[in-house]
Amino acid sequence: MSPASTPKTDRSTEIASALRDAIVTGRLLVGDRLPSEAELAEQYGVSRPTVREALKRLAAQSLIRTQRGATGGAFVNHLSYEAAHGQQITTSTLLLSMNAIAFETACEARFAMERACAPLACARREAAHLATMRAELANQSDARLSDEAFCASDVAFHRALVDAAANPVLSYQLAGAVEAMQPLMNMITFTARDRARIVALHAAVADALEAQDAAACDAALTALERYTIDLAGAVMARRAAKAAARPGS
Amino acid sequence: MSPASTPKTDRSTEIASALRDAIVTGRLLVGDRLPSEAELAEQYGVSRPTVREALKRLAAQSLIRTQRGATGGAFVNHLSYEAAHGQQITTSTLLLSMNAIAFETACEARFAMERACAPLACARREAAHLATMRAELANQSDARLSDEAFCASDVAFHRALVDAAANPVLSYQLAGAVEAMQPLMNMITFTARDRARIVALHAAVADALEAQDAAACDAALTALERYTIDLAGAVMARRAAKAAARPGS
DNA sequence: GACAGCCAATTGTCTGACAATTAAACAGCC
């Protein structure tokens, strides 16, 4: 009854966990090369395909990268911010797309985090951040911009705000949330009036940041959040009404 | 030169991407059963092991779950908050453990997000949240508590605060950050004096939440952040001094 | 000494097979 420790887990899962543990606890360091698949297979008493499945699991979490050839093998990855960021986006996008989250909830979380960045950004913003924001503001004022381009510029603007906080953890978490929401935002068609309002609020944010006025920045972001939710709500309602009017299969 | 689209990606990676795309775009819905491995293999013109590697990748991201038996197969997962949360913790822990992030940076991000929760939590906190916080406070005042248990109670306290904000997106993001930091916090040995100070600050947070005073809550969290960073800095300095005094190998 | 070709190690993939597991279909009994 002693080996009842892992009654129903696959061998490949076990091996993946063991290797992950070795990486997390530092027994395997960044850049280290794992034993070859054949060696791992012998070591764990399984076949090569089983080892490969375990390695693929780790690769999916970008914990390792593999390389073919004579000096190839599996190497412990650095897990850059970019990779973490990518996973964050994937996860957030899925949560949103599966309707597990209401738009309002995601929006609220996003602006809450953005307001959390505001004081830091006000304290640390540099000329480059302000310049980026001004440039995107000018961009957004161009009436010929497509909705997609407008949204992309919106993302870039907020990205600059977050980056100004100079905290990479906040950057990757928040950028993930913002980018996950972009597909949804792209579905919204902005009227000229909407755009003017949004640009004005963006300008208020930029001004507050330049003046290093955290309270004003917070207020502008709060107003922007309210407006975004109102807009989205109106779009959803319009869509629902249209769907009700045309009840085709 | 036309088939240069995927010059160096594995087939298993391609297939994993294709399936992931099918899930994200909604072509495969939650609960749907994927074709059996044999069918997928035929469909993509590869062998079963290759398909299996692709499936393991998706399983590692908890996008699918597999089940053996007659009615078994791979099913599109719900991607619960728990799963997203788990991944968040794994990623954050790794980022921290690989020294890619300074403790101060992680701490700053964590408290920034927590302050972002504060207004929401003040507005929405319910009796259960307050009760949990009071219970953990009492727990933390017990001098017989081990450092690990004290830290665990600390996590539970903050978790209650975040949950009071009633926004699952914030919950999973922040809880991930908090739990990722726990191993580091566990390394810190708290003196009785430290604990009293922390408990007092926690009490201030709980009081502010009960009174629905967002500003007071914010202030208490800020003070807690400063104290945490000071403490950690002192511990690190002490450790560095000890390492310098004993310059072994 | 520089360069070209060969070589060995390693991952990526295939084939075929068997074991384990699970639910459904089926036979048998009360």
Next chain:
DNA sequence: GGCTGTTTAATTGTCAGACAATTGGCTGTC
């Protein structure tokens, strides 16, 4: 007829061996 136990089929999990593709290093030649 209804319930129970058994068989059965479908599916994943694992294995073994083999070959293709890739890539760095080695060797031989000019």
